[in-house]
Every structure is written in structure tokens, then in C-alpha cells.
Amino acid sequence: MKLLIINGPNLNMLGLREPKIYGDRNYAALCEFIKNAADEAGATCEIYQSNHEGAIVDKIQAAYGNFDGIVINPAAYTHTSVAIADALCAVAIPTVEVHISNVMEREPFRHHSYVAPVAKKTYMGLGFDGYKKAIRHLTHGEE
Numbered sequence: 001m002k003l004l005i006i007n008g009p010n011l012n013m014l015g016l017r018e019p020k021i022y023g024d025r026n027y028a029a030l031c032e033f034i035k036n037a038a039d040e041a042g043a044t045c046e047i048y049q050s051n052h053e054g055a056i057v058d059k060i061q062a063a064y065g066n067f068d069g070i071v072i073n074p075a076a077y078t079h080t081s082v083a084i085a086d087a088l089c090a091v092a093i094p095t096v097e098v099h100i101s102n103v104m105e106r107e108p109f110r111h112h113s114y115v116a117p118v119a120k121k122t123y124m125g126l127g128f129d130g131y132k133k134a135i136r137h138l139t140h141g142e143e
């Protein structure tokens with residue numbers, strides 16, 4: 001199974017960025033964690049990060065016919081981007097949404113996700129483990 005992992009804006013700042021919320025491990029550590037989780041699940045993965053909404057839309061469109069599953073942490077675009085939700089709907093690749101923090105316990109503007117209705121499942125508040133859960137959900141149907 002070929003998985004595309006997409007990380008949205010500011011996730012490249014992990015480690016530096018609000019460590020009380022996101023932890024002190026950096027983005028390279030997250031990529032390593034994701035690669036290991038994909039290996040263990042018997043999947044291959046490409047990891048993509050962008051701070052730009054249109055670039056993320058382009059990446060999702062280009063995934064059509066090339067990937068069997070998408071794991072996406074749209075970061076701030078979760079709460080604003082109809083375009084990313086529409087792109088996921090258009091390609092209809094099984095998608096799992098991940099958030100490192102529990103957005104439901106944070107500011108009210110983070111409570112709404114445009115991506116959730118087009119995702120099979122959402123994991124939040126599990127730190128890096130949310131990505132592993134998302135990968136295992138797509139590869140093995142685990143909850």
C-alpha cells in the first residue's frame with residue numbers, strides 16, 4: 001500500500017513551536033517516526049510538508065492514481081480550507097485526518113474542521129502516535 005502523508009503550515013517548526021502543546025521533538029523526528037510506522041505496517045510512504053494551501057491542493061490532485069491512502073494534518077488549514085476538503089473529495093482517496101494536539105480542548109476557532117467530513121477518521125491529541133494510528137487504520141483497518 002502506498003501512502004501519502006501531508007503536513008500543513010508550521011508543522012516544520014515542531015520542536016521550536018509551542019512545545020507545551022506540540023512537544024519538543026522536531027519535524028525530522030516526526031518524519032522518522034512516520035517512516036518507521038509505515039515500515040512496520042508494510043506500507044511505503046511519501047511525506048510532504050507545505051506552508052501553502054494551493055501547493056497542498058496540487059499535491060492532493062497529483063495523488064490521484066498514485067496513492068492508496070492519505071494521512072493529512074492540515075494544521076491551521078483544517079479550520080479554514082474548503083479548497084483542501086474539495087481536493088480530497090475530488091480524488092476520493094481514503095483519507096485519515098490527524099492532529100497532534102486535541103483541538104477540541106483548545107480555542108473555539110479550532111473546533112471546526114472542513115476536512116473531518118471527507119475523512120474516514122480523525123485522530124487528535126495523541127501526539128506523534130496519531131500518525132501511527134492513521135497509518136494502521138488505512139493499512140489494517142485498526143481503530
Ligand code: DQA
Pocket residue numbers: 009010011073074075076077078098099100101102103110
Ligand atoms: C494542529 C492543530 C491546528 O489547530 C493548528 O493550527 C496546527 C496543528 C495539530 O496538529 O494539533 O498547526 O493541526
